[in-house]
Amino acid sequence: MLDEGIATCSSLELAAAAGVNSAKLRKDLSYLGSYGTRGVGYEVEYLSYQIAREIGLTQDWHIVIVGIGNLGHALANYSGFSSRGFRTVALLDADESRQGEDVTGMSIRRFDELEAVVAEYRVDIGVIATPAISAQGVCDRMVEVGIRSILNFAPTILNVPQGVDVRRVDLASELQILAFHEQRKAAPGPDIEESA
Amino acid sequence: MLDEGIATCSSLELAAAAGVNSAKLRKDLSYLGSYGTRGVGYEVEYLSYQIAREIGLTQDWHIVIVGIGNLGHALANYSGFSSRGFRTVALLDADESRQGEDVTGMSIRRFDELEAVVAEYRVDIGVIATPAISAQGVCDRMVEVGIRSILNFAPTILNVPQGVDVRRVDLASELQILAFHEQRKAAPGPDIEESA
DNA sequence: AGGAGTTTGTGAACGTACGAACAAACTGAG
């Protein structure tokens, strides 16, 4: 809406765009403060800035990606990160044969350089894209060197001390969930028959 | 546990491994039936099979990946899929210059061959790894040719008719959520000071 | 056989998220 130069918008429009109920959207926004005007709606530019500030979009975040296999490559190249203020400051991999390899103008470094990287840049978030077997070890090392936010793509539950945040994205699980629903659609098949 | 030859296990062990409360785990398992034995626990092999059957692991699922950029490549190569019964039957991309390119022994086909692919194989799940701008169009076409389960990696809300399942994985959002918590850790800083 | 020790399955309490609905507050026309 900002790009399109729209000045103001209602909670209904925002809700539709976000795919949620308008009451929920209004309530959520109300936690940030009263940024709307009754009978009018929300001023796009103002609200946009307030949200950006609240979720930390106004500052840059430094991330380190560990495990530069196919997924790591994809993450390193993912344009969606930089556009939202995430800057990849290092790509690390334990595999000796990958050292120095160039990925989008950044060369892969050894995993044991993690501490040096953290010392050099501030590192806010560590991304684990290694095989499951290596994930906990990488995670432990990250915690040791002071990283407190971790995004884990390995299909494992990571053990971390209190104060460390882990988010897990398991690609296979996502497919599994869809497959589960798909199975449910097919199985009962009572009398559902519309729009072939 | 199966691989390690462990015969039986308690809800407590399973809960620890899954990272949830044991009561919740037991209740969840109870929805599948009473597969445990009081005073003993769950028989690993039996429970494992029952879960596999329930979530559809006993059958093979055919998936089609659309958008073979960096992420699409990574998904096509991801070993976690095949090991859980997901078989990629086609890789599609709208970009003419990518046609015929080989990815893990499978050549990239034109997106408009989607219908032919669906006719040739049964296709259970469509995976969208295109830029955001193309996602809705790809989605619409998928729905047209009869795909009812979609995994969407593009940062957009997809509009689909009832009966079609969409799951969204937004990599940037995951980072954003971590960044939000990170900001919260740093901001208030009242008197928390332990284990540097 | 009986009792001590385990562990499941579930009923009940708790907290929280969600959506409906409405008062408060704004705009604009007459």
Next chain:
DNA sequence: CTCAGTTTGTTCGTACGTTCACAAACTCCT
């Protein structure tokens, strides 16, 4: 100014997910 129309902010009822806690059911030892 007043009134009709619009849209926010919030209250309230409901539903649901989570956890506690305990009876039922099992094993093993004596």
